[in-house]
Amino acid sequence: MAGELESIEKLLENYIPSPELAEVRRILYGKELRKLSLPQSALDVAKQREFQLESYGFDAAKETTRTARIVRVGAIQNKIVEPTTAPITVQREALEKRISEIIEVAAECGVNIICLQEAWNMPFAFCTREKQPWCEFAESIENGPTTSLMKKLAKKYNMVIISPILERDEQHGDVLANTAVVISNTGEVLGKSRKNHIPRVGDFNESTYYMEGDTGHPVFQTQFGRIAINICYGRHHPPNWMMYGINGAEIVFNPSATVGALSEPLWSIEARNAAIANSYFTCGINRVGTEEFPNEFTSADGKPAHKDFGHFYGSSYFAGPDGSRTPGLSRTQDGLIIAEMDLNLCRQVKDKWGFRMTQRLDMYAKELTEAVKPDYQPNIIKEN
Amino acid sequence: MAGELESIEKLLENYIPSPELAEVRRILYGKELRKLSLPQSALDVAKQREFQLESYGFDAAKETTRTARIVRVGAIQNKIVEPTTAPITVQREALEKRISEIIEVAAECGVNIICLQEAWNMPFAFCTREKQPWCEFAESIENGPTTSLMKKLAKKYNMVIISPILERDEQHGDVLANTAVVISNTGEVLGKSRKNHIPRVGDFNESTYYMEGDTGHPVFQTQFGRIAINICYGRHHPPNWMMYGINGAEIVFNPSATVGALSEPLWSIEARNAAIANSYFTCGINRVGTEEFPNEFTSADGKPAHKDFGHFYGSSYFAGPDGSRTPGLSRTQDGLIIAEMDLNLCRQVKDKWGFRMTQRLDMYAKELTEAVKPDYQPNIIKEN
Structure with a gap:
């Protein structure tokens, strides 16, 4: 092949x-998902702008005491546009233009909430271990250029935008963080959620650039539903997913950047398992393409130095609380995936399967509190 | 079809x-798994006794300071043998004979540890909500007839046997429990592990018969490796899987009884996600066939009364800490699946991916301790 x-x-x-x-x-x-009927003009523009446009509907049963809570949610996966040797501003502005074009189509499709991929306004340069020029992509959440643009788009399209970027925290010693900025459909920053778990794996140790997030597990109450963001490597950690559920999330996004050789067999498992275990919707988003860097770097795996990290396999998808999932977007092309969902499904699934009711959190709170003590003795039963 | x-x-x-x-x-x-070369006599006997026999190998890298820790692990899925109208002892003895025949083949294949399906010595009668005659299948862990037989087989074949049965706890008011008995290869009972999470879903509420388990998350140090048992519905609960990992399990079995309409899209996700998240091996085991009961019962789903719970879809499989998995056994036939695994893979994957190192259990211990308080206020960020 x-x-x-x-x-x-x-x-x-x-x-x-x-x-x-x-x-x-x-x-x-x-369960087979419904296909949405999108405007022909949107389909035409997507084709002309060369990105995949797919859409699915997750239905819920009608209720007597609650009206359906229908929301259209989008996720964008994309390649970088300019080579990594271009000036930082050129690279970023090209990505901003590309994403603005895709968001415009999402708006035409009636998308209420959209999430972009991890560190979407830059190449995923952390594998290089070089601080310059990549740290220059970091910007203040409040007044950085990317957030300023996203605020305008959010207001223009009446759309909640989740914009995961490299944050420069000017209030705390100029340190960096890997942060999702949540921008309300009013055009204001509603808040931020930082990456809680930082990889030290394969081609990179991201703690070269930023540390474990300190924002806990915030859930954002938007006009269209309660959302949360579990950034990238946090998808490997079930308690991370769980705490967003405990705080009331109905949709949890997992903006990511990961390559085939490392994680592809895990990709379809983790975000979907989280949807099932926590009775909410999830959305895994992964960038696409291969990003080549100016200088070669090694990967501590015995292989020769190289200039790229591997193929980002896209495959972004949505999963529902009932265990259903959409197909993935392309493994190779830019794309916009749209899911129309009735958020009533979350509570309906909780009522049906009872995973939350039977969760025994009190037992786990006690057991974990013991387990983290330095002198913890694991519960191991041995032969006499 | x-x-x-x-x-x-x-x-x-x-x-x-x-x-x-x-x-x-x-x-x-x-990752593609190696096929094992089993004795021809075992393959012949399996064919003659009409059960599927499949085997796979999970390899690990060679280490300098540790020798390979190779273990052969088996799991059995099976139908009931006699109709549910037969006397209890006839039903149980037929199942004991059938399982003894399969275990004999497992022994010939060099299996060191074997796990049977949930409540393996009886039909899965809890959907009927009838107490009689089904409660008569319950037996004492120490001196019940099934455990006595399994102790003999364990010693005879030098094999650890995990025997999930309906327990009668004579020391605590004759109450029932859904319990896995762990029998050492010495022929002695090493201990027991009770089902921690009890379903109230679809066709049945098992708490009609027994309550949530009180044995916590024991891990059994056997001669062949450290094992634990997460019974059936506990697979929907990631913290349950996690605590077995924290206590040091290298293989966690999930003996189950579940039907297609309810859970099949979840089946391939949950035990595999647990293997990935906890850097250990898992094994999902599900019975096969359709069990018809003497009296009709309803399922609280608007459908007419019926006498069977649906088709148990088998599909038992092993998953490795590196995200690989075996194919499933048949959806319709009895079967024995054997996995040869080098347990060194668990630590190798921990070293590579670092999920345990980056787990931040202290954060979750604190957050959960707060979350279970009656006055807990979820971390929800709202518009001004």
Whole structure:
């Protein structure tokens, strides 16, 4: 097979005849999701601007005492636009232009909340371990250029925008953080959520640049629903997902940057497991393409120095609290995935499966409190 | 498509040509696993006794300071043998005979540790809500007939046997529990582990029969490795999986009884996610077949009364700490799945991905301790 596979789901569709295909989908992907009817003009513009546009609907049962709480949620995956050798401002502005074009289409499709990929306004340069020029991408949450632009778009389109960027915390010694800025549809910054778990794996140790987040597990009450952001490597940590659920999240985004050789078999598992375990919607977003850097770097894996980190495999998807999921976006192309969801489904699934009711958090609070003590003795039963 | 699909993995094999199949497997199942070479006599006997026999190897890198820690682990899925109208002892003895036959083959294949399915010596009768005659299947852990037999087999075959049964706790008011008995290869009971999370979902509320387990998260140090048991519905609860990991488990079994309409899209996700998140091996085991009961019962779902709970879809599988997994056993047939694993892989994956090191348990201990207080205020950020 030459080059990168475009999409697992399209491959299955190509080879497996119905009705077997329906059974494969049921077992691997859960309940079949509705396709949305998007405006033809949006589909045309997406084609012209060369990005994939896919959409799905997660339905819930009608209730007597609550009206349906329908929201359209979007996620964007994209390549960098300019080479990494271009001036920082040129690179960033090219990405801002690209994302603005895609957000415009999302608006036409009626998207209420959109989330961009991790560190979306820059290449994912942390594998280089070089501080310059990459630290220059960091900006203040309040008045940086990217946030300023996103505030304008949020207001213009009446859309909540989650903008994960490299933050420069000028109030705390100019340190950096990996931060999602949540911008209300009013155009104001509603708050921020920092990456809680920082990788020291494979090609990079991101704590070369920033430390574990200190914002805890905030949930943002927007006009369209309660949302939270679990950035990238935090998806490997079930308690991280859980705390957003405990704080009331209905949709948790996982903006990421990860490559095939490292994590691809995990990708379809983790965000979906979180949706199931916590009775909320999740959305995994991963960038696409290969980013080549000016200077070579090594990866502590015995292989020769190289200038790229590998292929970011995209495959962004949504998962529902009932275990269903959308197909992934392309493994190779920019894309916008839209999910229309009735947020009533979260509570309906809680009522049905009872995972929250049967969670026994009090037991885990006690056990964890013991387990973190330096003199903790694990509960191990041995032969006499 | 007529009847039940035999296996997703075989269907993919049938339709998808290589090399695409290899890429589909890489993305959906992780690293390709080695096939074991089992004795021909064992393969012949399995065929003759009409059960599927599959085997896979999870390899680890060679280390200088530790020798490889190779262990062969088995899991058995099976139908009931006698109709549910037969006398209790007839039903149980038929199952004991069937399982003894399969364990004999496992022994010939060199299996060191084997786990049976949930409540394996009885039909999964809890959907009926009838106390009689089903409570009669319950037995004392120490001197019940099933445990007595399993102790003999464990000693005979030098095999650790995990025997999940309905326990009668004679020391505590004759109450029942859903309990895995861990029998050492010496033939002695090493201990027990009770089901921590009890479903109130769909066709049944098991707390009609027994309450949440009170044995915490014990890990059993056997001669062949450190093992734990997360029974059935506990697989929906990530902190349950996590505590077994914190206590040092290297293999966690999930003996289950679950049907297609309820949980099948979740099945391949949860035990595998646990293996990834906790850097250990997991094994999901589900019974097969449809069990018809003498009296009809309703399921609180608006449907007419019926006499069976649905099709148990088998599909038992192993998952590794590196995100790889075996194919599932059949969705319709009895089977024995054997995984040879080098337990050194657990620590190697911890070293590589660092999920344990970056787990921030202290943060979660504090947050959970707050979250379980009756006056807890979720961390919700609202518009001004």
